[in-house]
Amino acid sequence: MTPSVSPQDVHAIRISKVSKQYGDYQVLKEIDAEVARGEVVVICGPSGSGKSTLIRTINRLEEINSGAISFDGQNIHAPMKTRELNQLRSRIGFVFQSFNLFPHLSVVENVSMSPVRVKGIARDVAHDHALRLLDRVGLADKANAYPGQLSGGQQQRVAIARALAMEPPVMLFDEPTSALDPEMVGEVLAVMKSLAADGMTMLCVTHEMGFARDVADRIWFIDAGQIIEMATPEEFFTNPRHPRAQRFLADLRH
Amino acid sequence: MINDIIAIFHDYWLLLLIGQYPNGPLGGLANTLILSALSIALAFPLSILLALARLSRWPFLRWPVTVLVYVTRGVPLLMLILWSYFLVPLLTGADVPSFVTMLTTLVVYQAAFLSEVVRAGIVALGHGQMEAAKALGHGYFGAMRFVILPQALYNMIPSILSTFVSTIKDTTLGYVINVPDLTFAASQVNNQLLTQPFQVFLILAVIYYAICWSLTHVAYRLERQITRRRAGLNGVRPAAVIAPVKIISEQL
Numbered sequence: 001m002t003p004s005v006s007p008q009d010v011h012a013i014r015i016s017k018v019s020k021q022y023g024d025y026q027v028l029k030e031i032d033a034e035v036a037r038g039e040v041v042v043i044c045g046p047s048g049s050g051k052s053t054l055i056r057t058i059n060r061l062e063e064i065n066s067g068a069i070s071f072d073g074q075n076i077h078a079p080m081k082t083r084e085l086n087q088l089r090s091r092i093g094f095v096f097q098s099f100n101l102f103p104h105l106s107v108v109e110n111v112s113m114s115p116v117r118v119k120g121i122a123r124d125v126a127h128d129h130a131l132r133l134l135d136r137v138g139l140a141d142k143a144n145a146y147p148g149q150l151s152g153g154q155q156q157r158v159a160i161a162r163a164l165a166m167e168p169p170v171m172l173f174d175e176p177t178s179a180l181d182p183e184m185v186g187e188v189l190a191v192m193k194s195l196a197a198d199g200m201t202m203l204c205v206t207h208e209m210g211f212a213r214d215v216a217d218r219i220w221f222i223d224a225g226q227i228i229e230m231a232t233p234e235e236f237f238t239n240p241r242h243p244r245a246q247r248f249l250a251d252l253r254h
Numbered sequence: 255m256i257n258d259i260i261a262i263f264h265d266y267w268l269l270l271l272i273g274q275y276p277n278g279p280l281g282g283l284a285n286t287l288i289l290s291a292l293s294i295a296l297a298f299p300l301s302i303l304l305a306l307a308r309l310s311r312w313p314f315l316r317w318p319v320t321v322l323v324y325v326t327r328g329v330p331l332l333m334l335i336l337w338s339y340f341l342v343p344l345l346t347g348a349d350v351p352s353f354v355t356m357l358t359t360l361v362v363y364q365a366a367f368l369s370e371v372v373r374a375g376i377v378a379l380g381h382g383q384m385e386a387a388k389a390l391g392h393g394y395f396g397a398m399r400f401v402i403l404p405q406a407l408y409n410m411i412p413s414i415l416s417t418f419v420s421t422i423k424d425t426t427l428g429y430v431i432n433v434p435d436l437t438f439a440a441s442q443v444n445n446q447l448l449t450q451p452f453q454v455f456l457i458l459a460v461i462y463y464a465i466c467w468s469l470t471h472v473a474y475r476l477e478r479q480i481t482r483r484r485a486g487l488n489g490v491r492p493a494a495v496i497a498p499v500k501i502i503s504e505q506l
Contacts, residue, residue, distance in 0.1 A: 059389055061385055061388065061389065082393060082394070083393065086388075086391045086392065086393050087391065089388060089389060089390070089391045090390060090391025091391075092389070093389075094386075094389035094390075096382065096385070096386060096389075098382055100382040100383060100385065100386035101386075102383065102386070102387075102401055102405075103405065103484065104404045104405050104408065104484060113400060114387075114390040114391065114392065117392065117396055117400055118390060118391040118392055118396070119391075146484050146485065148484065148485065149485070162390070163389075163390070166390060166391065
């Protein structure tokens with residue numbers, strides 16, 4: 001980075017003092033974190049620690065009680081017109097654990113529909129772009145199939161292509177491989193790896209520690225609504241500082 | 255008896271088909287079909303609006319519509335028809351034709367029922383589809399139009415169809431406020447013949463059955479066509495795919 005770049009340009013996402021509670025239960029406790037442009041961050045932690053909630057607050061699928069999350073210098077949790085929020089969301093790719101493809105549309109329609117309906121891109125241009133993206137995730141031959149005809153791994157790759165079709169500068173993944181049969185995890189991770197290699201800013205909640213080790217620039221370890229460890233994969237896997245993280249890693253080795 | 259029926263048909267087919275027209279108002283089968291088609295055409299979009307209002311997070315939309323739906327569903331249609339027939343002219347002083355009274359009442363009544371079907375279809379989809387649409391930047395109405403409703407309405411075709419069929423059958427109740435429909439024409443015929451009520455009303459029943467069966471059949475064809483398309487089976491010979499279609503449609 002050149003020194004002249006302002007902090008807002010360096011960071012794609014800045015999470016400041018974000019707290020969220022359901023009734024008395026505090027899910028997120030004053031979380032502070034930043035994701036730099038082009039950075040790949042893996043969020044891990046025990047179940048119920050708030051990982052998914054945190055990533056879902058970044059495109060405001062979850063509301064927060066206090067704090068701010070800025071994306072491209074705009075606070076996504078500021079009061080705003082729904083039109084503005086939709087506009088912001090369209091620039092944050094989101095991949096769900098359960099794929100959530102649109103089962104009534106063919107694969108290529110799943111990918112091209114939102115560019116046409118949300119961004120107003122011409123149908124044939126969006127269609128061609130969708131075919132290129134499907135080629136990129138290795139599913140060019142499935143363009144005219146329907147989601148119900150695909151395996152889980154194929155569906156998730158279509159979901160990634162669908163998110164990429166909006167050309168977002170940032171991609172969020174919420175446990176993208178957790179609903180997959182083991183033999184299909186690899187094909188999805190391969191697509192994510194190639195995205196990371198292309199310089200995409202990525203934030204992934206995942207239990208795939210191999211992926212975290214190979215691809216992540218940083219790992220955030222969350223427990224009980226707090227990020228208790230932020231480290232490079234090397235530090236995290238060889239020398240975790242927090243006892244909770246040490247226990248988590250020990251449990252994984254079993 | 256068959257000869258009686260043929261004779262009745264022969265003598266009164268024009269009355270049964272178009273009522274007194276052109277010497278009086280259009281009636282008979284023609285009017286029944288117009289009333290049914292208009293009721294369905296108006297009740298269906300209205301029911302979607304009512305369903306969305308009932309699912310709205312704004313109480314000032316949700317509450318009045320919830321009350322309307324509960325009241326309408328909790329009162330017999332005949333009573334609603336009589337109320338509109340006697341009360342509307344009394345309150346407004348306007349002379350409303352019975353056809354319009356019947357149409358309006360039927361539309362409100364069936365829309366209330368249909369709205370619950372549509373609402374069930376939307377709720378049954380779960381949050382995932384709406385979240386996916388939102389995450390891609392779709393607004394509420396865009397998500398509804400392109401993602402939620404195409405699935406919810408498709409899943410609800412059998413229930414929607416039942417409501418359409420009962421709408422057609424409910425047009426017969428227009429008889430009590432002198433809407434000149436098929437039932438009205440048949441009872442005119444019966445009043446002239448006096449001795450053959452069974453034959454006359456058998457003709458009536460057969461005609462209603464034919465109309466409702468046709469609608470059911472068309473809807474069934476439509477449903478199958480959509481199922482086949484979504485299963486990616488277009489252009490495949492039908493005989494070979496009946497079983498796979500059934501299996502795949504359950505997975506959708």
